[in-house]
Amino acid sequence: xxxxVESGGGLxxxxxxxxxxxxxxxxxxxxxxxxxYRQAPGKQREMVASIDNTPTSTIYADSxxxxxxxxxxxxxxxxxxxxxxxxxxxTAVYYCNTEYQSLLWGQGTQVTVSS
Numbered sequence: 001x002x003x004x005v006e007s008g009g010g011l012x013x014x015x016x017x018x019x020x021x022x023x024x025x026x027x028x029x030x031x032x033x034x035x036x037y038r039q040a041p042g043k044q045r046e047m048v049a050s051i052d053n054t055p056t057s058t059i060y061a062d063s064x065x066x067x068x069x070x071x072x073x074x075x076x077x078x079x080x081x082x083x084x085x086x087x088x089x090x091t092a093v094y095y096c097n098t099e100y101q102s103l104l105w106g107q108g109t110q111v112t113v114s115s
Contacts, residue, residue: 002028002103004096009043009109012086020109033099034079036070038092038111042069049081050099063089081090086113 008020012099033052039045049070050059058070067080079096093108 004106005101006096006106006109007110009094011112011114013115014087014113016086016113017022017082017084018086018111020021020083020094020111022079022081022106024077024079024096025102028098028103030074032102034072034096035099036079036081036094036096038094039108040089040092043092045095048094051079053069083111086111 002025004013006020010018012018016103030053033050036048037045038048044079046061048061048064049068051070051072053072053074060068067083067085070079071082081094083090091111091113093110095105095108096115097103097105
């Protein structure tokens with residue numbers, strides 16, 4: 001089975017920025033809508049942003065619209081999440097997967113927004 005590898009998280013102050021990276025091996029990237037999810041302590045995992053490469057279209061959760069941007073590099077089988085103007089409520093472990101969650105879940109990458 002395929003398993004994404006997420007990276008790029010860290011500790012940042014409110015208003016700061018981070019860029020997350022998700023690497024996916026194999027052909028899944030070219031045929032599936034890829035999604036960034038996040039899970040905060042004590043909460044359910046939620047969709048943050050998604051991207052479809054055929055053609056390119058993006059969807060964002062209302063809570064991140066205007067602050068986050070999802071993009072992809074098909075040649076590298078990589079999906080990115082640029083996060084700007086981060087807020088404490090963005091603190092969570094961020095994961096990527098397909099829209100049907102058909103891949104094994106990776107380790108995720110921790111994002112902590114705190115002063």
